[in-house]
Amino acid sequence: MMNLTRHTCALAALPSEPAARVELIPVGGFRLADKRGQKAMRLDATDAAGVIATSLARATGGMLPIDFDHRSFAPQGSADSRAAGWITGMEVQGDRVMASVEWTEEGRRALEGRSYRFLSPVFKSWPDGRVALIEGAGLVNNPALPELRQLASKDEQMDPIETIAGVLGLSAGEPEKIVERVQALREAETQMASITRAAGVTGDDAVTQVCARLTATPAVDPSKYVPLSAFQDLQTQFASLQKTVGTDKAEAALQQARDAGKLTPAMEEWATQLASKDLAQFEAWAAAAPALVNLGTRTLAGREPPKKTAALDDTERHVASMMGISDEAFLASRNAAVKEG
Template identity: 30%
Template sequence: MKTTESLFLCLNTESGVPGRIQILPAGKEIRGVDGRHWKNENPAALCAKMNSSGLVTVKNGCVIDENHSTDLSAPKGGTSPAFGWFRNFTVEADGSIWADVEWNARGQKAVAEKEYKYISPVFTRDKDGNITEILRAALTNNPNLDNPALNSSQDTAEEKNMEKELCAALGLPETATMADGLEAINRLKTELNGAKNKVVDLASYAPRADLAAAQQRAERAEKELAEMNAASLKAKAIAAVEQAAKDGKIAPASKAEYLELCASEDGLAKFEKIMAVTPSITGGAQVSDKAPENKDSVELNAAEKEWASSMGYTEEHWKEIKEAGK
């Protein structure tokens, strides 16, 4: 059983009315813009068959009508005027099939004035989808799904450049068909959808042992840096407290407590700020950390009282701290 089918291709009208038109695009499998597909595994044999068929030898060519009127209008008693005829089928280097066309006055006017842009060949196929015979063609402006025509030969320079860029972006040769492009896009979409739900395994990019060693090195470096910062802070605190005691701004007996207060960056900053405005009570002489004779405790000097107050300690509480630290 043979079935009649059709698809859409662009007319080559860049330089006027064409003398040759593309009948079938290149490819052993031809896909229409609506998703249907057919086989043309031996275009040379199909051309030879057509050139010896009665359509060409007896009728001098296959008719070109408009909007498939021969198939849609004529069977219902409507008109189906001819716009031209095509014959002398040839195969181009890319495998596409072309034919010489003879336009009548109606056809020349329709094409020259760009009343129609597309050629839609009508052909038969067998049950396996093999194209068996080309019957006729139609001028039309209504490609199904409003997609660009297959293997357009009248693209503008801008459209051709865009096609080259799209092919390059999709990793396809410049000779790729629309079907090839759609297939590549769908393949990319499938890969992207799969990547969204994929858990990345770092071991696939680097050996697990190397990743573990790198992580250990990072943790060790982080620990060493923290220890260095702590040591540096401690050294700064000791220096600041020792200098304050040397200047007579704090009692030597209270250095341990001041060092505890300077254990953080914030505490050290506050201590240095207070010491900067605290006068030397002893005039630069060392303050004894021992209790005077016949006394049980060391009295606070003015600087210590001010320090205790700034840190929120009562004088009695600070005395207790000093006594405990003797």
């Protein structure tokens, strides 16, 4: 490949127990820590997938070697090129390219015995510093890229999304559910903070303190409160008393209307209902209604009984309208009452 420069640099410290997935090269801009550090290097996120595909396609057998001290890339015959492992796959994960590795027995012994501590990727770049091809990696002890984070164990190599999903009891393949659960937990945390602040409790056992207050029996001054059952009995008795008083008042008003000769037998049911439902309206009617019943030769309340005609007068029409009966029915009832009298 024309106009390409090969680089080697130690990326990260490896665990003593070889991991199946390791960081290989950063995505984005980076600088080497040795004399080459003045030159900016970068693997653009938009180019990373293409670089990975090209690198694996050009690799013999589709695998990239991990050797000792980059001996595989030294002039032929200058040193042995035994493999410490083989990179079988690569993928972008966040701001890193992660490599899937199959370690050889020699590579495992070197890492477990701490003979080697760092992994150094081998890559080629264009003159402008863009990574063009990943050729492999080597186990080294002279890191040239110390600012990148170290790899400490297999557990620390786990995808953070997988870790979060495991804690939440969800699948890492359902990111929308993970986001939904995290948001719900944040809202619950906010609400609980408001509750504890309002309750004036603090400390790790704040929730326990709030629950204790909610379940505690409040102190009650018996001189200021009565049992609910006694209050309900009192309400029932008061309602019964109100009904009795109302019935007595209605009956008194009805009897007064009878004594004044203003009620006929046919009007009793209507008058009773009206007096029971709206005593004030019945009393207003009784005050305006004429005497309809002939009580004999005696005067009614100091007045002579009105003389009846074959038709209703204005007052009788008003009474008939209030009673909701026709003029003819009212006239028939009036005449029958007069005849009976």
